Amino acid sequence: MRNLIDILDLTTSEIDELISVANDIIESPKKYAHKCDGKKLATLFFEPSTRTRLSFEAAMYELGGNVLGFSEAQSSSSAKGESVADTVKVVGYYADIIAMRHPKEGAPMVASMKSDIPIINAGDGGHNHPTQTLTDLLTIYREKGRFDGLTVGLCGDLKFGRTVHSLIGALSRYNNVKFVLISPNELTIPEYIKKEVLEAKNIEFVETASLDEVMPELDVLYMTRVQRERFFNEQDYIRLKDSYILTPEKLLSAKKDMCILHPLPRVNEISVAVDSDPRAKYFVQAQNGKYIRMALILKLLEVE
Amino acid sequence: MMTVSSIENGIVLDHIAAGRGMDLYKALGLDELSCLVAVITNAYSKKMGRKDIIKIDAEIDLNLDIIGYFDPNITVNIIKDGVNTKKPKIEPPERIENIIRCKNPRCITTVEQELPHVFKLTDRENMVYRCIYCESKAK
Incomplete structure (x- = not known):
C-alpha cells in the first residue's frame, strides 16, 4: 500500500507517469468516468481549504467515486480530543483512501503509520503539500514541455512557503534547473534547504530582493502569498505582506513565453490586471490540480 | 590536586566536553542509580585542554545511542577487576x-x-x- 506524504516519496519516473495519466484524462475524460465506481474518498480537513478540498472531491466524483469527510476540525471528533491515529483507524472502515489536511506538521505521516488505507497529505501546516507540487509540475510540463534547463523564479514568502520548499525539492531532481529566489530578507529560503538540497546537489541558485532585476531571465515565475496564519506576530505580517506585487508594468521585461504560477489563493500579490495576460497560468494551474489528483487517486488505489 | 580513586568494576566515560558531564549524567539516567557515581568536571586533558569524566562504580547497561547522540568522541571504558577490558566504538546512531x-x-x-x-x-x-x-x- 502506498501513501503520498512528501513529494519525494515519488520517483521522477512515477511523476512522469502521473503527468502522462493526467494528460490522458484531460484528452479523454470519459475513459475515466467510472474507474472508481463504488470507491470512497474521505477528505479529513482539520484546517480550512477551498481549492485543495474541492479539487480532491471533484477528482473523485469525476472518477465515478463518492466522497465523505469534514472540512474543519470543529466538526470532527478531534474537537473532543481524539488523536489523528484513532481518527484514521476508524475512517479506514468507511472509506478506501484518505486525503488529510492538518495544521500540525507531520500529522499525515502519523496517519500513514496507523492507517490501513492510503493516505494523501493535502497539506500539513508549513511543512509539505505534495499534491500542490504535483499540480505545479503538471502545469510547468504542459506549458514548457520539459523541466530540464528551466530557470525558475520563486517570489515572496520563501521562508514559510511550503509549496516553494516542495517544488524546489521536486525540480532539483531534474537536469540544469536554475533557481532564482526572490524574497525580502526576513522571508528568505531556510538554510537547510540551501545546504541540504541546493548546495548538496550542486544546483545553481541566486538569492535577490529585486524581482525587476531578474525578471528577464525567468522561464517560470512562481508567486506566493505572505501567509498570515504562519506568523506568530501580526506586526511582522503587516510589514511584509506587500513586499511584491506583480503588475502588467513589471511584466514588460519578462520573456514572451514565461509562465506565471501561483498556488492560490492570492490576496494582492498579483494585480487582477495581470489575469488577462496570456502568460498568467494560475487559474489553469488550479484546474490542473483536479486532473493530477485524479491520476494520483488511481495510482494509490491501484486502479488500472 | 584533588584525586578520585580508581574503580575495580564499572564504567568510565572519558573525554566528555568540559561542562557537559552533568547533562550526560542526567541524559543517561545516572541520577537514578544507587551505586557510587563520580562526575568530575574541568579535569586536565592533553588533547582537549579541559574535559569532564564520569565514573560509575557498577557494571550497568548503558544506552550507547544516548552517548553517540551526545558526542561520538566520548570514550567508554569498561573496567573489570581493575583492568580496562574494552572500549565499545561510539557512533552517532541513525x-x-x-x-x-x-x-x-x-x-x-x-x-x-x-x-x-x-x-x-x-x-x-x-x-x-x-x-x-x-x-x-x-x-
Missing part, C-alpha cells in the same frame, strides 16, 4: 527514540498522545538530527 523532544510548536508531537519522539540522522558530518514527523532540526 535513529533516536524518546531521547530528546521536538521543540517545534507546530509539530504533531505536541498534541498527539503517546507518540514517540523520533529523530533521524540526516547529516552525519555536521551531526544534524531531524524530527521524522516535521523534519525540524534537533536543538
